[in-house]
Amino acid sequence: xxxxxxxxxxxxxxxxxxxxxxxxxxxxxxxxxxxxxxxxxxxxxxxxxxxxxxxxxxxxxxxxxxxxxxxxxxxxxxxxxxxxxxxxxxxxxxxxxxxxxxxxxxxxxxxxxxxxxxxxxxxxxxxxxxxxxxxxxxxxxxxxxxxxxxxxxxxxxxxxxxxxxxxxxxxxxxxxxxxxxxxxxxxxxxxxxxxxxxx
Amino acid sequence: xxxxxxxxxxxxxxxxxxxxxxxxxxxxxxxxxxxxxxxxxxxxxxxxxxxxxxxxxxxxxxxxxxxxxxxxxxxxxxxxxxxxxxxxxxxxxxxxxxxxxxxxxxxxxxxxxxxxxxxxxxxxxxxxxxxxxxxxxxxxxxxxxxxxxxxxxxxxxxxxxxxxxxxxxxxxxxxxxxxxxxxxxxxxxxxxxxxxxxx
Numbered sequence: 001x002x003x004x005x006x007x008x009x010x011x012x013x014x015x016x017x018x019x020x021x022x023x024x025x026x027x028x029x030x031x032x033x034x035x036x037x038x039x040x041x042x043x044x045x046x047x048x049x050x051x052x053x054x055x056x057x058x059x060x061x062x063x064x065x066x067x068x069x070x071x072x073x074x075x076x077x078x079x080x081x082x083x084x085x086x087x088x089x090x091x092x093x094x095x096x097x098x099x100x101x102x103x104x105x106x107x108x109x110x111x112x113x114x115x116x117x118x119x120x121x122x123x124x125x126x127x128x129x130x131x132x133x134x135x136x137x138x139x140x141x142x143x144x145x146x147x148x149x150x151x152x153x154x155x156x157x158x159x160x161x162x163x164x165x166x167x168x169x170x171x172x173x174x175x176x177x178x179x180x181x182x183x184x185x186x187x188x189x190x191x192x193x194x195x196x197x198x199x
Numbered sequence: 200x201x202x203x204x205x206x207x208x209x210x211x212x213x214x215x216x217x218x219x220x221x222x223x224x225x226x227x228x229x230x231x232x233x234x235x236x237x238x239x240x241x242x243x244x245x246x247x248x249x250x251x252x253x254x255x256x257x258x259x260x261x262x263x264x265x266x267x268x269x270x271x272x273x274x275x276x277x278x279x280x281x282x283x284x285x286x287x288x289x290x291x292x293x294x295x296x297x298x299x300x301x302x303x304x305x306x307x308x309x310x311x312x313x314x315x316x317x318x319x320x321x322x323x324x325x326x327x328x329x330x331x332x333x334x335x336x337x338x339x340x341x342x343x344x345x346x347x348x349x350x351x352x353x354x355x356x357x358x359x360x361x362x363x364x365x366x367x368x369x370x371x372x373x374x375x376x377x378x379x380x381x382x383x384x385x386x387x388x389x390x391x392x393x394x395x396x397x398x
Contacts (some may be wrong), residue, residue: 005297007267013252020233025298026382033291034219035249036256036265046215047250053212054242057235066235068206092232098204150316 012159017054059091062133064109064126068090074106075099083138085117087130087157089113089145105141108133114156115151122156134161219253222246258290261332263325265290273297273305280304282337284292286313286329286356288344292380296342298391307332312348313355321355333360340395342370357398368395 006014010032020029035043044178059065060072074080074094084105088094094107110125134140142157144150151171154170161168175184184192207211209231217227258264259271266272273279273293283304287293292296293306309324333339341356343349353369360367371394380388 005294007256009248009252009255009263009267010265013248017249019241020230020237020245022229022233029291029381030221031219032249032252033289035253038219042218044250046219047246047253049208049215050231050249051243051246052207053231054239054246056208057206066209068208073206079288090232092228114276137343144262155250159240159297 013137059109059111059126063107064111064129065094065107066109075105079104083136084141085130085133085137085139086141086143088143089150089153093143093145105139110144110153113144113147114153115149125153127157127160131160134164134166137166139167139169141169141171146171146173225334230266231245258308258310258325261330262306263290263310264293264306264307278303282335283340284329284332284336284338285340285342287342287380288349288352289381292342292344294394295388299385301389301392302304304338309343312343312346313352314348324352325363326359328355329356330359333365335362338366338368340368340370340392341398342380345370346377346379353398358389361398371396385386 014025014028014034016028017023017031018025019027023031035046038046041092053161056068058068060067060069060075062071062075065072065074069076073080081104085108086094086097086103086105087108087110088097089110089112091109094109097103097107101147108126108130110130112120112125114120114122114125140157140161142154144153145158158168158170172195173188174195175188175192183188211226212231212388215226216222216225216230217224217392219227225331234245249343255267256265257267259268259274260267261274263271264271264273274281280303284307285296285302285304286307286309288311290308292395293308296302296306307325309326309329311319311324313321314323316339339356339360341353343352343356343378357367357369371375371391383391
């Protein structure tokens with residue numbers, strides 16, 4: 001939308017939002033339009049919540065997980081097994097795993113994945129501190145996403161750590177619960193067959 | 200995502216964004232995740248732009264269009280023909296029409312459409328001031344969206360104004376049924392304006 005047609009403050013807000021990954025001009029416009037439609041108190045509260053988040057949330061100094069503290073609740077929890085490290089691409093991946101309640105170790109957040117196409121190399125990822133943390137670990141579970149980039153990242157980390165005395169595993173590939181075999185892609189089905197376990 | 204897993208400030212931000220129309224928990228999560236990934240300066244600037252917008256933008260006292268002033272640039276422009284009023288559902292519909300450069304009258308923003316299913320009645324729309332403004336008008340172009348609700352709103356306004364000495368027309372169907380005015384391309388919008396018909 002041309003600058004001269006929209007009021008300046010509206011134009012600027014749309015411009016900022018449209019720079020977020022996944023947003024274009026139209027979706028940014030929809031976002032601010034919806035925000036403006038909220039009762040004034042609610043919209044201000046929403047912005048305050050975002051500002052509060054930006055001010056309070058930072059990566060844990062130990063594992064990189066988004067937290068309000070210097071060291072996250074998981075790293076500072078004495079009941080978590082510090083010798084088992086689960087490596088994830090993003091904090092929300094760790095939060096998703098937490099939701100299962102099945103993992104009692106700690107995390108390591110890479111803040112991304114290797115992606116030559118996007119120009120993301122190992123230098124852009126939280127890898128040096130993983131190598132350091134791995135010294136004290138007995139087990140590393142690599143839980144990067146099951147994508148080309150996630151696999152490449154997993155292989156890179158495996159090669160970095162394979163000569164150390166650590167058990168390194170990769171989160172299992174298979175059919176997602178509720179999926180239909182008929183519609184699964186060949187790669188997933190092959191992996192599901194390879195990973196078969198006795199019942 | 201459970202409250203106890205996410206840091207409080209993160210949870211609150213997601214909760215607020217997920218209340219926006221069109222957002223769910225996952226899309227709200229993606230929004231804050233992307234915001235947190237921006238360099239700190241940029242994310243703060245984004246929030247400032249939103250706050251600035253909320254503080255500065257309000258509906259024009261005359262026509263309801265989003266503006267930074269008490270009276271919008273269009274209503275206060277002496278070159279615009281105040282006797283021709285184009286009735287739209289939302290401000291962004293008017294901005295889209297402005298982009299065609301084909302309309303030299305003024306607007307009237309309803310801030311919505313009649314929608315019994317959503318419980319939106321004529322009392323929720325900016326209609327009383329339209330009736331008042333119509334006293335001084337010679338022509339009303341109803342440019343509500345070409346949807347069931349937009350048509351119902353158009354008919355309602357037509358019935359309100361039909362006994363006055365005003366030419367009332369409906370924006371032409373150059374638009375596919377079910378489309379949104381806001382997202383229409385400039386050419387289609389121009390054609391729709393040119394093809395307006397008396398009701």
